[in-house]
Amino acid sequence: MKKTIILLLALILLSLPVHNSASAYSYGDxxxxxxxxxxxxxxxxxxxxxxxxxxxxxxxxxxxxxxxxxxxxxxxxxxxxxxxxxxxxxxxxxxxxxxxxxxxxxxxxxxxxxxxxxxxxxxxxxxxxxxxxxxxxxxxxxxxxxxxxxxxxxxxxxxxxxxxxxxxxxxxxxxxxxxxxxxxxxxxxxxxxxxxxxxxxxxxxxxxxxxxxxxxxxTDLANLKNWIPILLLAAVIAAVTVFTIRRRRK
Known part of the structure; x- marks a missing residue:
């Protein structure tokens, strides 16, 4: 279970776009x-x-x-x-x-x-x-x-x-x-x-x-599709937290 969760986290992190450089003009690069x-x-x-x-x-x-x-x-x-x-x-x-x-x-x-x-x-x-x-x-x-x-x-x-x-x-x-x-x-x-x-x-x-x-x-964060990996990551973190709490209670 832990290996599966770690793998999911790694895949999601790799899918996140990276902002390589900053620009004074607000588009990014x-x-x-x-x-x-x-x-x-x-x-x-x-x-x-x-x-x-x-x-x-x-x-x-x-x-x-x-x-x-x-x-x-x-x-x-x-x-x-x-x-x-x-x-x-x-x-x-x-x-x-x-x-x-x-x-x-x-x-x-x-x-x-x-x-x-x-x-x-x-x-x-x-x-x-x-x-x-x-x-x-x-x-x-x-x-x-x-x-x-x-x-x-x-x-x-x-x-x-x-x-x-x-x-x-x-x-x-x-x-x-x-x-x-x-x-x-x-x-x-x-x-x-x-x-x-x-x-x-x-x-x-x-x-x-x-x-x-x-x-x-x-990455243009105003675009909904750019938030999907972030939302997925948040969901996985929440699932891991719930799983850990329940396991400790047992």
């Missing part, structure tokens, strides 16, 4: 955004002396399919031409615009999936991960804008609310508040990167939902 990571890795190659355009091209090609699918062929055509021309300045500018477009894409999909708390939260995390890659560039030219954008991302997160657990910790969502923050962020990005309008429509909501539902390395 958000998924890496591939386009943002490509941008940062390309910057490293372009800062070489001389710039390594061949390696930068290889890095970009790892995300080209995603870019073409969601934002059309035009960004890739311009970026690859910049690489061919070895025009570092224009290449960096176009990559910055691409990241701004990706932030717009993520925020628009949060708006479209707003009633789905888990999906909208993870899409917003991806949008913020993209912004973090652009933040040093914006902070250099306009520190106040950079801080405002970060503040609006935090407001956007709060606007998603929280479904709570059995009503405990529940906070109402406000899509109007989210859209206010979204508009501030996108207006600032348009101004900073000289973008007239963000093109939306080169992507499908189905892919976004699939991407957003991938397994992450953090």
């Amino acid at each position: 958000p998924n890496e955004e591939k386009i943002a990571e490509a941008y940062k890795n390309m910057q490293v190659q372009l800062d070489e002396s001389p710039p390594d355009f061949a390696e930068a091209k290889k890095i970009y090609e790892t995300v080209q399919e995603e870019v073409d699918m969601h934002m059309g062929a035009e960004p890739s055509e311009a970026i690859l031409q910049n690489i061919e021309d070895k025009d570092k300045e224009q290449l960096v500018q176009n990559m910055e615009k691409l990241l701004a477009m990706n932030i717009s894409r993520r925020l628009e999909n949060v708006d479209a999936n707003f009633k789905d708390y888990d999906t909208s939260k993870r899409l917003l995390a991806k949008g913020f991960a993209t912004y973090e890659a652009l933040s040093p560039r914006i902070a250099e030219s306009d520190p106040e804008m950079d801080q405002q954008n970060k503040d609006e991302f935090n407001k956007a997160l709060k606007s998603l609310g929280n479904p709570g657990l059995f009503g405990v910790g529940k906070a109402d969502a406000s899509q109007d508040s989210f859209n206010e923050s979204k508009d501030v962020i996108l207006t600032n990005l348009k101004k900073e990167f000289d973008i007239e309008d963000f093109e939306q429509g080169h992507f499908t909501s189905g892919e976004e939902e699939s991407t957003a539902s991938e397994t992450t390395d953090w």
